[in-house]
Amino acid sequence: MIDTGKAFCVANKQFVNGIRDLAQYSSRDAVVETSLTKFSESLQEMINFHTILFDQTQRSIKAQLQTFVKEDLRKFKDAKKQFEKVSEEKENALVKNAQVQRNKQHEVEEATNILTATRKCFRHIALDYVLQINVLQSKRRSEILKSMLSFMYAHLAFFHQGYDLFSELGPYMKDLGAQLDRLVVDAAKEKRDMEQKHSTIQQKDFSTDDTKLEYNVDAANGIVMEGYLFKRASNAFKTWNRRKPDHIRRWFSIQNNQLVYQKKFKDNPTVVVEDLRLCTVKHCEDVERRFCFEVVSPTKSCMLQADSEKLRQAWIKAVQTSIATAYREKGDEAEKLDKKSSPSTGSLESGNESKEKLLKGESALQRVQCIPGNASCCDCGLPDPRWASINLGITLCIECSGIHRSLGVHFSKVRSLTLDSWEPELLKLMCELGNDVMNRVYEAKIEKMGVKKPQPGQRQEKEAYIKAKYVERKFVDKDSASSLPPEEGKKALCHGREEKGLITSKPGLEDQVGTSGKSLGVDPFVKSNDSGIQQCADEAREGLSSVVSANSLYEPEGERRDSSVFLEFKHLHPGLQLYRASYEKKLPDMAEALAHGADVNWANPDENRSTPLIQAVLGGSLVTCEFLLQNGANVNQKDAKGQGPLHHATVLGHTGQVCLFLKRGANQHASDEEGNDPLSIAVEAANADIVTLLRLARMNEEMRESEGLYGQPGDETYQDIFRDFSQMASNNPEKLNRFQQDSQKF
Structure with a gap:
């Protein structure tokens, strides 16, 4: 028993x-x-x-x-x-x-x-x-x-x-x-x-194919899109295996900036394209089969066939979006440091200096976690967070980051502090904000309401809390927002400026630029477009070697508006608050204005319909511009004189901002009411760096259009030049001042 x-x-x-x-x-x-x-x-x-x-x-x-x-x-x-x-x-x-x-x-x-x-x-x-x-x-x-x-x-x-x-x-x-x-x-x-x-x-008519396959570039598992595709043989015969279709039908997926496929789910993935930033995708109508498209890389091409036209369009759009996303958010992970210096590169790589890499991995993690409050998750308090919301400037644990991704990129843009590459201006933005700053805005009323923050591991409580915090903004102290209607607030602000004599008519482009370009004599940068992209690259490196441009992170030395005018109105309308804080480079106030519902593209009718992004340009802060762009600012929105942010940055000689706007898709062909585009302004001002950046971007755009390489960032030389300017504007802004010094000499 x-x-x-x-x-x-x-x-x-x-x-x-x-x-x-x-x-x-x-x-x-x-x-x-x-x-x-x-x-x-x-x-x-x-x-x-x-x-x-x-x-x-x-x-x-x-x-x-x-x-x-x-x-x-x-x-x-x-x-x-x-x-x-x-x-x-x-x-x-x-x-x-x-x-x-x-x-x-x-x-x-x-x-x-x-x-x-x-x-x-x-x-x-x-x-x-x-x-x-x-x-x-x-x-x-x-x-x-x-x-x-x-x-x-x-x-x-x-x-x-x-x-x-x-x-x-x-x-x-x-x-x-x-x-x-x-x-x-x-x-x-x-x-x-x-x-x-x-x-x-059962009663539905299946005579037409209504299959729909969605893609998601922010998927938590990193897989943008996946599904079965037919693959043409890559041998010399370029044939489709008709007898054994299972030999050519593969499970394809777009993940980790790569295009891969598997014969069976248990097999290890075979990489077709190692880096989507170096390839393009196009329709194939000149082949015998239907629904075909081709992914072309510098070393090979891959012919693929979908099951329907809708699926083909979905795959092409997914590849194009992945290419654009990879270019915009992920830097080179294998940038070479042993490039030889030439006479035209001069002081750029002279002495003990070498080309700096994009900040990523542990360096980004260490710098961001040093900010007050960033050593623990902003929403649940879990220590050692490894993820961040780049438009909010906060750090997150992996579980909270997944919830933030589900909110959508218009609320939160999630990026890894250890796996992703970080552009220098974006890293500086993270260091300007932080968990303590943002929680003072988004959790201002949490104690009054008696709400407790969720603890690590409480998934459902976290989802409800994060949605209430960032989407519904229940804990924002809305009483601190303006009690003035928008029109009255703008009139009051304008009246205060008139009393101090601060509102004057803005000078035209000729007055803003001055005669420095003419006094310099011959424009050394007017060259034929047929000289090629390498010639512009040489000019860029020559410009960087002599360090020609204005300091994009420092305030301009010209006349500044009296900030005391703004201090008379402590409770402004959120749009005015964002407008004011953008000029004064006060990121916490900008974040507070956005939390109160400010329109990031609000235009001030009393100041030539100037936008917060234009005010950030006038204020001279690269980080402020980056913050507005990450939160949905329109890089091409113009003021009443037809001048957009790129125009203003060019007029003021802010090289770092020009570089940033070009990377964010600014239209350099746009002209103001006087018919001047940014390139003509930079040529007249004889600003070598900005002329080179604009010409390089224009030539890269023309090359991609002529070769049909839509959605691709450009060749390696183009990316290197823009990376050099971004690094110097963020990490060594004191070197970008020769243009002002030379103007003073003339």
């Missing part, structure tokens, strides 16, 4: 382990997971009680009765053997005594003596045997009853423990039963709905 009970406990443990595994597999169903976990814990307690019962049985019955059998019963058996032996000897002595003849006196005496001694020994052994019988009978009664009483007490304790355990579990089981009744009703309703949908689908 004990051995069988122990085997039962072992089997029961395996059963409980199976329930626990089932609970883990049901992690997405809170009711099932909670119930199975609680039941497995209760059953484990019962197993423990069973184990205690069998241990007590081992001690109370087996140990005690084995002692009784092995010791007391053995003594009785030994006494019995001696008694039987002496009894036999006495019988032999009696027989021998009876057989002795009378005339043999000597034998008679010997037989009599043996019989007497045997009888004496028999009596002694018989008394000892009777004693052992009496002792055994007496002890048998006490030992058996004692063992059974202990055994029954063990059962009593076992059932009391089980009763107490299930008495506590009873209310929960009762509530679960009520939930099950509701679940049964819901399941029946869902079944009816599914049957109705099934019937509807």
Whole structure:
């Protein structure tokens, strides 16, 4: 019984382990997971009680009765053997005594003596045997009853423990039963709905293909799009395998900036394109098969076929979007540092200086986590966050980052602090904000409302909290926003400036640029477009070597507006607050204005419909421009004079801002009301760096259009030049000042 009970406990443990595994597999169903976990814990307690019962049985019955059998019963058996032996000897002595003849006196005496001694020994052994019988009978009664009483007490304790355990579990089981009744009703309703949908689908006309496959560049698993495609052989014959279509139909996916495919799901992926930034995609209408498209890289091309025209369009759009996203958000991960310097590169790589890489990995992590509050997740407080929201300027744990991705990029743009490459201006933006700054804005009323932040691991609570915080903005102190209507706020702000004599007519482009370009004489940068992109690259490096441009991160040395005007209106309309803070380079105030609902593209009608992005240009801050662009500012929105941010940055000689706007897709062909585009302005001002950047971008655009390479960032030389300017504007802004110094000399 004990051995069988122990085997039962072992089997029961395996059963409980199976329930626990089932609970883990049901992690997405809170009711099932909670119930199975609680039941497995209760059953484990019962197993423990069973184990205690069998241990007590081992001690109370087996140990005690084995002692009784092995010791007391053995003594009785030994006494019995001696008694039987002496009894036999006495019988032999009696027989021998009876057989002795009378005339043999000597034998008679010997037989009599043996019989007497045997009888004496028999009596002694018989008394000892009777004693052992009496002792055994007496002890048998006490030992058996004692063992059974202990055994029954063990059962009593076992059932009391089980009763107490299930008495506590009873209310929960009762509530679960009520939930099950509701679940049964819901399941029946869902079944009816599914049957109705099934019937509807059966009646649907499938003569036309309405398959739709979506792509998502912000997917949490990194897979932008996946599905089956036919692949043409890459050998010299370029054939499709007609006999075995399964040999050419592969499972393709776009992930980690690569195009890969698998023959079977268990196989390791085969990389078709290692870097999507170096390839293009186009339709193929000159082949015998339908729905074909081609992915072309510098080293090879891959002909693919979708199942329908809609799927082909979806794949082409997914590849194009991935190319654009990779170019915009991910820098080179293998930038070479051993490029040889030439006479035209001069001081750029002279001495001990070498080309700097894009900041990424641990360097970005360390710099961002040094900001107050960034050492823990902004939303749940989990330490050592490895993810960030770049438009909010906060750090996040991996679980909160997934929730932020689900909000959409118009609310939060998530990037890894260790896996992604970081542009210098974006890293500076992260260092200007931080968790403490943003929580003072988005959690201003959390204590008044009595809301508690979610703890790590509480997925549902986190989702509700983050949505309320960033989408609904429930915890933003909206009382601090302006009580003035927009028009009254703008009039008040304008009136204050008039009193201080700060509103004047803006000079034209000729007045802003001055005659510096003419005084310099011949324009050394007017060259034929046929000179090629390498010639512009040489000019760029020559310009960088002599460090020609204005300091894009420092305030302009010209006349500044009196910021005290803004201080008279502490409670401005959110649009005005964003407008003011953009000029004054106050990122926390800008974040607060956006949280209060400010339009990032708001135009001030009293100042030539100038936008916050234009004010950021006038303020001279590259980081402020980056913040507005990350939060949806239109890089091509013009003011009343037809001048966009690129115009203003060119007029002021802010090279870093010009570089930033060109990378963000600014239209350099746009002209103001006087017919001047940014290139003509830069040429007239003889600003070598800006002229080179504009020409290089224009030539790169023309080259991509002529070769049909839409959606691609450009060749390596083009990217290197823009990367050099970005690095210098962010990390060594003091070097970008020769243009101003030379203008003063002239």
